[in-house]
Amino acid sequence: MAASRIVVVNPNSNDEVTAGIDRALAPLRFADGPEIVCETLADGPIGIETQGDVEAVAPLLRQRVLAGDADAWVIACYSDPGLHACREATVTPVFGIAESGLLTALQRGERIGVVAILRRSIARHMRYLRALGISERVGGERPLELTVVELADEGRTWNRLVEVGRELREIDHADVLVLGCAGMARYRRRLEDRLGVAVVDPTQAAVGTALGVVVEAAADD
Amino acid sequence: MAASRIVVVNPNSNDEVTAGIDRALAPLRFADGPEIVCETLADGPIGIETQGDVEAVAPLLRQRVLAGDADAWVIACYSDPGLHACREATVTPVFGIAESGLLTALQRGERIGVVAILRRSIARHMRYLRALGISERVGGERPLELTVVELADEGRTWNRLVEVGRELREIDHADVLVLGCAGMARYRRRLEDRLGVAVVDPTQAAVGTALGVVVEAAADD
Amino acid sequence: MAASRIVVVNPNSNDEVTAGIDRALAPLRFADGPEIVCETLADGPIGIETQGDVEAVAPLLRQRVLAGDADAWVIACYSDPGLHACREATVTPVFGIAESGLLTALQRGERIGVVAILRRSIARHMRYLRALGISERVGGERPLELTVVELADEGRTWNRLVEVGRELREIDHADVLVLGCAGMARYRRRLEDRLGVAVVDPTQAAVGTALGVVVEAAADD
């Protein structure tokens, strides 16, 4: 069992984001459990904000998966870039944090609200929700509309999270929220407490799901 | 972290089934991970085969959850009896193996096929798939149509699993299967190897998902 | 034909509600038509407000149906508790007032608005609408948010019905309303006149539908 490895790939080249993911996943590391490795994608773009960015990074992720060795892969970007290209390239299970975060949220509430970073991502996410076949369960998606620099300001980010989360709860009638970003785990619990609805961090959700699948496989060995 | 407990409740009063679930979950127990406790529901019926059985056991499950102490509950019956009554009764996350198994399967294939035990359960499951909002992703559900006594015959059960799985793959175009029962984990890997499609054991899937949510909560403490 | 009996069961133990249902159904009693019997469920709870209440009462309804003698059963609670458990237990047609009220409303307008009593019932009703497969035709559901004591105040209840009905018409674009409660028939016509949209009382709708099915059966004898 100790040999099992879950590799979490941050597709943008921002090591700080990778470090944040690593911290958020620490509690899922057990003495005799699967190893959880977080890495930054070599040659990944600075940020993944557009459909163009998503498609540009997909072949790099596919190569990474083909070249690598893991019992499960997690793509840690809320656009799930390259998810199906990777799945097709390997029999190893591959998880995307948007897909896992949304499907976990379906188990925590009746109606999902998604906190997006940028407004221009929303149409892309809507297409994806329809492709997943779960759009009937999503009440709405609303953007923080903050730049990367602004996101570094924790107070400002927190205020927007509360504002946007309230709109999702009050206007869109969401009773569970998904943080639409790989790097926001540190706000999850506080937001849950403030707003009184479940909040899902998609990276933790995806690694949790991967953990279940990895051990499920091991169970039969 | 060592204090976390996931309680898996087998709602029928069959201790043998509970023991089988316990064995299937052994690989998810880590030295420093959440405790995973499997228990038989006191006063649960012999079997849960009808809507009447499902509704009769729901209040018992709700009482169990209200009386108990856990960081996550898993209801280990493929009809997810009492799932929403339990969720409403507690802020602790509650998982149903049908819901978790199906949502995990969405991450392993494009089109789900469900192996039911009995034909008469299928209409009930169809209503549930629509309530979940994912029926568009399910290609079909087909029954083994075996009695409890016949299910005890492993050879016979295996043959039917292969037959039914093939029909789901060939006729319903499923590329991932869910075992629609709490007690079939021991066939999972073999069936996957025989049919060449992913096969999900719903109890392992639900406990895997619960594990992720429990550690997600712990991550923020 | 005179021998036909439609039994309307009020699942909560409130005889006053049963008496109100009985008055609302008086015009459906014909000299040579089916007998319409309204009864209070023995051992029913005081109120049915939660999923827990719904599931607790289901086995009692199933027993009632199994023990009884009727040509059609109507379960007179807007959560349709035990509907499928009862259907499974008998070949006699069983109707639920939520299902019948909503399907009748589809024949009176393009887009349904539901007047709920309590906000916390709405998520449960949404699951049910999806299970019915008609959520695309429902514009919204909004609560009166009145307690049982407050509901006894007719003036206050009327004012809330008008307010909530207006929101359903103006904000959710509903052109037909369903009263989401067994005991509001007396407001139906007035509300229709005030708001200028059709308003459906679900108990009258269900008994009307049952009447059609009962005589349909008799037609072939």
Place this chain on the structure above:
Amino acid sequence: MAASRIVVVNPNSNDEVTAGIDRALAPLRFADGPEIVCETLADGPIGIETQGDVEAVAPLLRQRVLAGDADAWVIACYSDPGLHACREATVTPVFGIAESGLLTALQRGERIGVVAILRRSIARHMRYLRALGISERVGGERPLELTVVELADEGRTWNRLVEVGRELREIDHADVLVLGCAGMARYRRRLEDRLGVAVVDPTQAAVGTALGVVVEAAADD
């Protein structure tokens, strides 16, 4: 109450069909109940088999409704010709037998099978099912593919009803059937007995629903 009138209009000019409808509705006539009048549409076509026929008869039905006096109208043709044109022309409730038959069937089974007369009607019915918003609940529609002359042969018609009904039950997994025609009530019960699934006659269903709505209105006077 004795003054209430339900007018059932047979839109084709075949008086024999009207007489058959009248016989099928006899059990819904009560001494002190609403009057139920069956009439043949003046100038209606011989048969209604195409979209062209449907649209040609709609203005005639609209005129009939505008000129007439009723507490409810029933359009007794399985294509529901002119249904929305009539609804728009009057505040009096108007029912279509296809809509009513299908919505009644949703209360008798999980998955509907429709017995069509002709194959070429099926695409038209599919559009209508989508417009109703209930296509998810319909397993299939299959044609008798019999001419009017052949339909007059009861033995032949019966044999086809059993064949087609079996296909709907076995291949399309329907557990409730709707007879897709105004003139087949006399086979309903026999078919139900033969196939072991509920069978809905849409004209009886529509008049039953109308009866409920008419008395519902009267209840509040």
Place this chain on the structure above:
Amino acid sequence: MAASRIVVVNPNSNDEVTAGIDRALAPLRFADGPEIVCETLADGPIGIETQGDVEAVAPLLRQRVLAGDADAWVIACYSDPGLHACREATVTPVFGIAESGLLTALQRGERIGVVAILRRSIARHMRYLRALGISERVGGERPLELTVVELADEGRTWNRLVEVGRELREIDHADVLVLGCAGMARYRRRLEDRLGVAVVDPTQAAVGTALGVVVEAAADD
């Protein structure tokens, strides 16, 4: 190729509207391309505003198509009157401007907003969107609520177009608009420039689609 003819039928008897359509289609006429003929339907009603109008005009359109000679027909009224009756009557392709406009809009944006002329048309359009099977892609429809006389006032019409278009963009989150009327092509470009979203004129869209199909047929001769 020069022999190909696309006949655009304005189903209302307003020659001024036909002349406007003709001007809007001028750029689609090529020296060696298909002839594009615009005509007013003989005996068509003054306006088509209700379901009754729609059904009344359908048989006239069917007769026109049966009597005529064309390589493609376009019905130039946003209710697509008689579309399926015409399709059934001929093997020649028939296009409706609502259907073509909406399906073209799906290729220009993620979420459609429809500018209706009158509020009372919206329920009819909603049924039609469901029958088309694309309602999931439509964010909303909002009316100008202007009479024919008011529509003649270009300044007033323009102001309402901007107001309603803004509501569709801001409240319903539409990123592409469809002008729900045959006679508004002259505002299309200006509205696109003002609101910053694509705007589709449905008559141009339908004739464009017809052009493609006509030449597609010619390509294989």
Place this chain on the structure above:
Amino acid sequence: MAASRIVVVNPNSNDEVTAGIDRALAPLRFADGPEIVCETLADGPIGIETQGDVEAVAPLLRQRVLAGDADAWVIACYSDPGLHACREATVTPVFGIAESGLLTALQRGERIGVVAILRRSIARHMRYLRALGISERVGGERPLELTVVELADEGRTWNRLVEVGRELREIDHADVLVLGCAGMARYRRRLEDRLGVAVVDPTQAAVGTALGVVVEAAADD
């Protein structure tokens, strides 16, 4: 008007396919109409058969669109690679042949059947149909299952087209077919004649739609 240019990009590097597309589009070229330019994508892969191929070519298409000059772009590969990445990169309309072919087919029949080249593309196409929001209108997709070499054998390809088309018509009840490939226009008319259902060539459909949009834009200048 003569200045308008529609650029059709074949994303695979096979010049023979581009030449075939060019021939199929000849009838859409008018003396005074938009120029239609067919080109092979520089550095495109040999074939596009997997999700990996689709994502690898997307950035190249995006660069092409950014670098180029056109009034409309058409991506001539049935997987619509890079469609949304290109749309996001330019205000110029961009069309994908799968999307255009399917939406044109919705205007020619009730239920679409798609002829795929390879079985392994079908799951990818199913995701895409859901993302488009039109999966309810698609009866099925079936593969020719021919290699590129086998596709060069016209007799063999024709036989498979007829076989697969018949299955789509008989088993999946399709009444309009879409050729799921850029290079099959030469079989379109013959297949239509043989099977008696409309057959859509997606490249011709997309260029037809583009033509309409380009002239629509010109109409307002």
